[in-house]
Amino acid sequence: MQVDLTRSFREICRENGIAVTHQRQVLYEVMKTMHGHPSPEEVYARVKKKVPAISLATVYKNIHLFVESGVFSKVSMHHGSLRVEMNDEAHHHMVCSKCKAITDIGEKELGLVSKKDKLPGGFLVERYAVDVIGICAKCQ
Amino acid sequence: MQVDLTRSFREICRENGIAVTHQRQVLYEVMKTMHGHPSPEEVYARVKKKVPAISLATVYKNIHLFVESGVFSKVSMHHGSLRVEMNDEAHHHMVCSKCKAITDIGEKELGLVSKKDKLPGGFLVERYAVDVIGICAKCQ
DNA sequence: TTACTAAACAATAATAATTATCATCTATAC
DNA sequence: GTATAGATGATAATTATTATTGTTTAGTAA
Numbered sequence: 001m002q003v004d005l006t007r008s009f010r011e012i013c014r015e016n017g018i019a020v021t022h023q024r025q026v027l028y029e030v031m032k033t034m035h036g037h038p039s040p041e042e043v044y045a046r047v048k049k050k051v052p053a054i055s056l057a058t059v060y061k062n063i064h065l066f067v068e069s070g071v072f073s074k075v076s077m078h079h080g081s082l083r084v085e086m087n088d089e090a091h092h093h094m095v096c097s098k099c100k101a102i103t104d105i106g107e108k109e110l111g112l113v114s115k116k117d118k119l120p121g122g123f124l125v126e127r128y129a130v131d132v133i134g135i136c137a138k139c140q
Numbered sequence: 141m142q143v144d145l146t147r148s149f150r151e152i153c154r155e156n157g158i159a160v161t162h163q164r165q166v167l168y169e170v171m172k173t174m175h176g177h178p179s180p181e182e183v184y185a186r187v188k189k190k191v192p193a194i195s196l197a198t199v200y201k202n203i204h205l206f207v208e209s210g211v212f213s214k215v216s217m218h219h220g221s222l223r224v225e226m227n228d229e230a231h232h233h234m235v236c237s238k239c240k241a242i243t244d245i246g247e248k249e250l251g252l253v254s255k256k257d258k259l260p261g262g263f264l265v266e267r268y269a270v271d272v273i274g275i276c277a278k279c280q
Numbered sequence: 281t282t283a284c285t286a287a288a289c290a291a292t293a294a295t296a297a298t299t300a301t302c303a304t305c306t307a308t309a310c
Numbered sequence: 311g312t313a314t315a316g317a318t319g320a321t322a323a324t325t326a327t328t329a330t331t332g333t334t335t336a337g338t339a340a
Contacts, residue, residue, distance in 0.1 A: 019336055021288065037223040037242050040326085055290045060327065062288095063224055075223040075233070075242065076216055077269065080326085081297060083177040083215040084203055093215070094263045102177050102215065109260055112268075113253035120249055122277035123234045128252075129217065129271040137262035159307055161317065180297085195319040200298070202317095220298080221326060 016069040026050050027062050028071070037075045077133055078102065092129065096136035105132065156209040166190050167202050168211070177215045217273055218242065232269065236276035245272065 009028050013020045030046045031038075044059045066072045077095045083102075090107040112130060119125060149168050153160045170186050171178075184199045206212045217235045223242075230247040252270060259265060 019287065021336070023289075031224070031226055034226060037225050039219075039221055039223055043224070053290070055292090057291085057328080058289060063222075067224065072224050072226050075225050076218040078216040078218070079177075079179075080220065080222065081179055082203070082220065083179055084171070084183070084207065084212050085177050085215055086171055086174060086212050094259060094261075096263075097266060103261065103263070105259060105263075111254050111256065114251050116251065119234060119245060119272060119274075121234075121243065122280070123236075123243070123245075123272065124275045124280060125272055126237060126274040129273055131269040131271070132259060132263065132265055133267050133269055134259075134263055134265040136264075140262070140264060159316065161307070163318070193319070195321090197299080197320085198318060 012069070012071055016071075018065060018069065023047075023051055023054055023058055024062055026054075027059065028066070031066070031072060077131060092132065094132045094134065094136070096139055097133055098135055098139040101136055101138075103136070152209070152211055156211075158205060158209065163187075163191055163194055163198055164202055164205075166194075167199065168206070171206070171212060217271060232272065234272045234274065234276070236279055237273055238275055238279040241276055241278075243276065 009025055010020055012018070012028075013024075018024070027043070027047050030050065031043060034043065034046065040056070040060050040063055043063065044054070044056050047054055047059060063072075067074055077097065077100070079100065079102075085104075087104055091104045092107065092110050094103045094105050095101075096103075110130060110132070112128070114128075116125065149165055150160055152158075152168075153164075158164070167183070167187050170190065171183060174183065174186065180196070180200050180203055183203065184194070184196050187194055187199060203212075207214055217237065217240070219240065219242075225244075227244055231244045232247065232250050234243045234245050235241075236243075250270060250272070252268070254268075256265065
């Protein structure tokens with residue numbers, strides 16, 4: 001399996017024009033084993049155990065690289081910083097994956113269905129917040 | 141209308157146990173007129189025109205206060221910092237509004253419908269990312 | 281292999297976003 | 311009006327992220 005992981009990583013790199021470095025490979029393999037939604041710091045802490053000399057900046061750069069290549073993904077497409085909204089109508093968001101612009105879309109125009117109020121794990125639903133990811137008119 | 145705004149703001153404050161200060165009132169009124177998804181800095185810039193001595197920290201504190209009281213809302217319920225995920229199955233997220241924990245939920249378990257691929261404004265849909273906001277089992 | 285070149289790395293400085301601290305000041309309850 | 315808890319402004323501190331730079335290394339062609 002070591003071999004399989006290695007090979008698939010080399011393939012991913014070739015497909016995306018990414019150089020295969022030791023740091024990158026360890027980073028990839030460590031991340032593969034992580035579940036949930038770790039922060040760069042958490043990933044860094046784990047990778048550091050295997051490659052003590054690695055720099056946090058390297059972790060950041062390669063996480064970005066993996067995300068851009070579609071190997072892994074970001075949990076949120078939104079701006080990193082706080083944004084408020086005053087729109088009090090029920091609505092959702094269209095997020096442009098190129099320019100990152102966020103536009104409101106009314107609940108009705110979106111037209112989703114469903115409405116369970118209890119989900120697996122005993123999660124009690126308050127509301128749904130939908131991000132429609134795509135390309136805005138300007139960026140097409 | 142000045143009067144109406146003022147009165148409704150006093151009511152909101154009374155309902156939420158918030159003291160009515162000049163800064164807060166101006167902040168509220170300015171934010172009411174802002175559309176889109178402004179950052180605290182953008183709000184600060186506008187409020188500063190009316191209350192030049194206001195501090196950015198005051199803007200931050202009161203935005204948080206308004207958000208906690210449900211007067212306005214945050215665009216994203218997620219952590220402020222970058223999070224990655226390695227889960228490559230189609231899934232969405234359950235976000236606990238108390239502890240902010242994010243849990244994955246499979247596309248099928250969630251069971252939403254809809255599937256327009258063109259939305260108002262000529263937005264071209266790539267995919268939907270749903271956040272189910274609610275209370276996790278632990279926090280109930 | 282060897283040598284070359286572009287890219288990657290580590291260390292760390294710099295920047296951006298947010299929060300904490302603390303000395304006044306003020307709204308509210310009495 | 312007065313007391314006091316809470317609010318404010320100035321700014322230091324913290325956290326998250328990005329940029330810079332000198333050094334090392336991967337990829338590649340001879």
